Amino acid sequence: MMRAMSATSPKVIAIDGPAASGKSTVAKELAHRLKVTFISTGSMYRAVTWWVLESGVTPSDTEGVVELLESTEIRCGQENQIGTVAIGSSEVLGPEQLSATAVNDHVSTVAAIPEVRARLVAEQRRYAQESGIVMEGRDIGSVVFPDTPYKFFITASEEVRQARREAQGIMDKISERDQKDKSRKASPLVIPEDAIVIDTSELGIEQVVQRVLEEIEKIS
């Protein structure tokens, strides 16, 4: 089962799901085993949010955010097959910036802006032109790569998700974020019709990774 992707192997594995569902950990491990690049699109929305706050723009000021981004360079790259983001005058951002409480609090507001999404979706599609990828987010199977046959929706009960985030020692109002992500007009969080849904409430990471690998084998 542990094999690198060949020319006939999947190019894009899409992993979506709500906050703190474990999708990031699963996606990262999966990419590692398949020897492809791991991209967290949440990090890209987080990077933009960090820059908005850093620049003193109010996240709910849509015009202000759009205007700021027009004059901002966003550099999406990869290091050791893991996606990286640098924005404006910043270096590659790390967890200290991307998981800051203020970023958690405002990321769903910034991510609801269609112009922000269009800009980042273009970057996300560019990654797939370079190499095989496991990409995780909210709209990867529904909007970014609707044609990939490899679509997974990783979820868990709200209690389990809240507990997982707290165990990381991170302040994060995940139910508020989920509500915003599901109810926004632009690319809301939905379960793609053709996605394989995995509830991880009672599963460990390894079990979920195995399950996804089995499904990929079946589809391939």
Ligand code: CDP
């Ligand atoms: O930390 P967690 O896994 O819950 O979230 P994340 O994947 O880092 O995403 C942070 C936020 O970015 C989400 O709550 C969404 O508002 C936004 N996001 C999005 O709108 N679309 C994506 N493809 C990925 C993230």
